Amino acid sequence: MRADHLYNYAPYHYSYEYDYIFTGAGAAGLSLIMRMLKSGAFDQHTFLLVDADWKRKNDRTWCFWEESAGFFDDLVCQRWNHCWFHSEEFSKKFDLSPYQYKMIRGIDFYQYCFDYIKSRQNVRILHEPVEQVFNFRLSAGLTLANGSKYYANCKLFNSIPFTPQTQHHKRFFWQHFKGWVIETAPGSFDADTCTLMDFRVPQTVGSSFVYTMPLSDSRALVEYTIFSEEVLAAEEDYDLPLQNYIREVLKIGQYKVLEREKGKIPMSDFKFRQQKSNIIELGTAGGQTKGSTGYTFSFIQRHSDALLAQMKKEKDPSRLRQTGGRFHFYDRVMLAVMQQQWPPGAEVYRQLFARNPVDRVFRFLDNQSSFGEELKIFASLPKLPFLKASISATFA
Numbered sequence: 282m283r284a285d286h287l288y289n290y291a292p293y294h295y296s297y298e299y300d301y302i303f304t305g306a307g308a309a310g311l312s313l314i315m316r317m318l319k320s321g322a323f324d325q326h327t328f329l330l331v332d333a334d335w336k337r338k339n340d341r342t343w344c345f346w347e348e349s350a351g352f353f354d355d356l357v358c359q360r361w362n363h364c365w366f367h368s369e370e371f372s373k374k375f376d377l378s379p380y381q382y383k384m385i386r387g388i389d390f391y392q393y394c395f396d397y398i399k400s401r402q403n404v405r406i407l408h409e410p411v412e413q414v415f416n417f418r419l420s421a422g423l424t425l426a427n428g429s430k431y432y433a434n435c436k437l438f439n440s441i442p443f444t445p446q447t448q449h450h451k452r453f454f455w456q457h458f459k460g461w462v463i464e465t466a467p468g469s470f471d472a473d474t475c476t477l478m479d480f481r482v483p484q485t486v487g488s489s490f491v492y493t494m495p496l497s498d499s500r501a502l503v504e505y506t507i508f509s510e511e512v513l514a515a516e517e518d519y520d521l522p523l524q525n526y527i528r529e530v531l532k533i534g535q536y537k538v539l540e541r542e543k544g545k546i547p548m549s550d551f552k553f554r555q556q557k558s559n560i561i562e563l564g565t566a567g568g569q570t571k572g573s574t575g576y577t578f579s580f581i582q583r584h585s586d587a588l589l590a591q592m593k594k595e596k597d598p599s600r601l602r603q604t605g606g607r608f609h610f611y612d613r614v615m616l617a618v619m620q621q622q623w624p625p626g627a628e629v630y631r632q633l634f635a636r637n638p639v640d641r642v643f644r645f646l647d648n649q650s651s652f653g654e655e656l657k658i659f660a661s662l663p664k665l666p667f668l669k670a671s672i673s674a675t676f677a
């Protein structure tokens with residue numbers, strides 16, 4: 282036997298079969314596996330968690346609003362009770378009650394989840410790239426890039442993002458952004474008040490805004506965000522507007538960039554349908570990114586709760602009804618308005634925030650509003666463009 286064969290030799294207790302397999306250990310995979318493990322209902326089951334990455338970097342921060350304590354509330358590093366909305370013609374500070382706007386840092390989330398998962402005897406973790414997942418007889422399996430195959434006896438939960446085939450979508454945008462955590466002089470920020478959206482930036486490449494999330498009176502995450510069909514080619518296309526915003530709008534001359542994050546989220550009217558199969562798609566891969574805003578974290582949390590409840594009732598999680606319904610249509614309408622660029626995004630959001638209480642806006646963007654509230658929201662928006670977009674969303 283050649284010596285290198287020794288390294289391929291699998292020890293006798295090594296298993297290629299698990300009850301539950303998770304491909305992807307990001308927000309969605311970890312949110313569900315943590316709930317399953319902590320529920321105590323799966324102590325007799327075996328798990329395999331596979332991710333290509335070691336998840337040791339702070340690759341993103343999640344900001345979201347919540348009314349009460351969420352599953353990961355202990356990880357919230359900052360909360361805001363007030364927020365600003367700004368556009369060229371309108372500025373307003375909102376009291377967010379009964380909501381709080383919250384932030385969780387990616388690195389805290391990964392560390393907390395992996396520390397807990399590693400303390401469990403029934404979970405194996407593999408840091409390997411997955412080549413494909415497949416249905417297999419009555420179960421499912423995966424092939425790693427190195428050719429090894431693993432099988433799930435019960436379900437395989439997949440959250441590996443797919444590359445959107447943009448030409449297949451009638452309405453497709455990227456929400457792309459770059460953010461800096463900056464440190465500057467004390468007294469520069471109000472740590473209780475974040476800026477949800479500030480449209481006072483050039484609107485030339487698409488609807489663009491900046492959000493500012495103060496972490497103390499001298500430190501904040503400042504993130505430049507664009508909704509457009511193409512992402513920007515050069516780093517400086519993000520850096521220059523960020524620098525200008527910090528200098529001209531925040532009026533901060535001297536600062537140090539402590540951290541950087543960059544990303545893109547697909548926003549589309551693609552209708553995700555869970556196939557009745559043993560592969561269950563989670564997170565962005567499973568349609569948990571809101572088509573018209575890109576918000577995902579809260580949707581992942583609600584989806585994880587619903588999947589866990591379904592499994593605890595011994596019901597097939599692939600039969601969980603995807604909630605979307607009329608909200609999917611509203612997303613199509615919002616995307617159609619963005620596509621026709623009439624009125625510009627800044628104006629749509631101005632009217633939304635100027636003419637509605639913020640809790641109604643939050644419930645609407647969370648797919649949690651009542652039909653009566655939705656009528657009020659649409660009545661507050663420009664009639665003709667939304668009528669045109671609704672017709673287009675209905676028939677095309």
Ligand SMILES: Cc1cc2nc3c(=O)[nH]c(=O)nc-3n(C[C@H](O)[C@H](O)[C@H](O)COP(=O)(O)OP(=O)(O)OC[C@H]3O[C@@H](n4cnc5c(N)ncnc54)[C@H](O)[C@@H]3O)c2cc1C
Nearest residue numbers: 305307308309333341343344410411544564565576577578
């Ligand atoms: C920088 C950034 C900031 C964001 N901020 C917010 C926010 O403030 N609020 C909000 O609601 N949403 C936000 N989002 C959107 C969304 O919440 C996140 O993208 C979220 O992480 C999506 O969760 P997910 O599990 O679907 O995907 P991910 O968290 O991206 O997890 C997918 C996992 O799959 C792994 N993977 C990929 N390919 C392979 C492969 N071939 N084999 C094995 N593993 C693989 C990746 O390493 C990753 O760990 C943000 C996104 C980004 C990129």
